Amino acid sequence: MAEGGIAAALANVDDRDNWQVHFADTMRGGQYVNNWRMAELHAREAPDRVRELEAWGALFDRTADGRILQRNFGGHKYPRLAHVGDRTGLEMIRTLQDHAVHLGIDVHMECTVLRLFTSGGRIAGALGYDRERGRFRLYRSKAIVLATGGVGRAFSITSNSWEYTGDGQALAYHAGAALQDMEFVQFHPTGMIWPPSVRGILVTEGVRGEGGVLRNNQGRRFMFDEIPENYRPQTADNEEEGWRYTQGDKDARRPPELLTRDHVARCIRREVAEGRGSPHGGVFLDISWIKERLPNAREHIIRKLPSMYHQFKQLADIDITTAPMEVGPTTHYIMGGIRVDGDSQMSTLPGLFAAGECAAGLHGANRLGGNSLSDLVVFGKRAGEHAARFARESGAADIVPAEADEAVRYALEPFERGAAAHAEGPYQVQQDLQVMMQDLVGIVRTAPEMERALEGITRLRERAARVGVAGNREYNPGWHTALDLGNQLTVSEAIARAALERRESRGGHFRDDCPDKDPACARFNIVIRKGADGGMQLAREPIPEMPAELRRVIEEQK
């Protein structure tokens, strides 16, 4: 689904770019609660990983002189996103799948992992079921890398796919690994809002990178109204300068539409709340206006944003080359996740590794667009290498048979309850959770609302324990959803508890009752572990001191 591109300081379009600028941008975007070691490794290694993808066959868009083209994105000082139109994720998947096939890697398609097992304080294996036949599979494993993505389906308005149910985070947590900073959920400013059936589908930031502007119902470019102090020196103060930036003028500063996602999303919310929204409760995103500046604007838009053009044409009957889009915030990404070591990606449970969106650290309180795809390839490689080493150096661990039997029994329970009179279907419980999380732990939060959400989660957990499903085990989406529910409830509780604990506003986490940033809160991560009583235990764990050389890099880039 990834569209806009992969961030790497290749310096192909602007030779002032380098890993130091990318590192400083990522830390500033994350509001300094990032794992600085991960931010450093990511900025240093992303260019090599992009070149590696190219060597394996990825066909990125090109500059006039044949190098990998890079585009502007929010929070990145220079054009930095290597891309393939607005279908970059598809090209990465194609390339990596081809490469894996050529390497002869075994792939267990459509196999959903339901439980992780430990033995002697380390990982021992996993239980999964293949969706096609509904049969269980038991894996004995010396090491496991989780790469299961995010949690967006815990909310009712989201850009995420149906499978973003927080499986990896929940599996790790129940196996004994720690979660970190689960309060930091990113609400992307521009999702489709109309018609209702497509609400939440992403409108890539690439639209704004290519010159798209945000306007309220009075036609005003409201993003100029509030520019955060720490971005003021880098941000254009007039429309003309902003346009020049999107067209590659190195002396121009970026338009305020390309400020970080958390800020843009809150500005849109403000416009709507104060009565300046679009007819369906969003604002207008307009790329068609560039026809005033470019002679071949229509062809240019269709070439640079083909998916957006088709998405609006087919789903909303709007031609984005002639008319503005209506957009509003949508749940998009979770910065928090499984706590990992910055170098090896091993979680706090020996032998269990995590990479990509299910892991925490790199993005701090807010992720910059494009930094996820680079996160995957930088830390996917590291996690793989370190997991392989761990496996080579460790003896086999045994799964306790009774634990595997219990996990199978638990997975089949929804069928046993299927016909019972008191059983409820899983979808209603899932939908009630999504609506509640959107309302009470969404883009703007308060303590009383989050306390209500926690009470609601307790009630939904009781209902989830009673859900029943009918039919057989072959490709049964009801059964799948019944099993997902536990994971969604676990991550929802972690998000609400961590958000209650962080009594400030930072990045994606905004509290109406604590609207300011508290410098004291920049010194810790919120870590969640499963307590001996089975409940969630929260701790504030200090962020290690940043080395002087990295501090200097940040100072120099201010």
Ligand SMILES: Cc1cc2nc3c(=O)[nH]c(=O)nc-3n(C[C@H](O)[C@H](O)[C@H](O)COP(=O)(O)OP(=O)(O)OC[C@H]3O[C@@H](n4cnc5c(N)ncnc54)[C@H](O)[C@@H]3O)c2cc1C
């Ligand atoms: C619409 C959209 C556009 C985006 N555009 C960009 C962009 O332009 N640039 C950027 O940097 N980022 C972008 N992102 C974010 C980025 O795409 C994701 O964060 C990233 O793809 C996550 O990769 P991942 O490998 O961690 O997880 P995924 O790529 O989501 O893969 C997770 C995999 O785990 C599997 N899985 C889940 N649970 C289980 C289980 N229990 N058992 C077995 N398998 C399981 C899933 O089936 C899936 O195949 C975008 C996201 C969205 C939704």
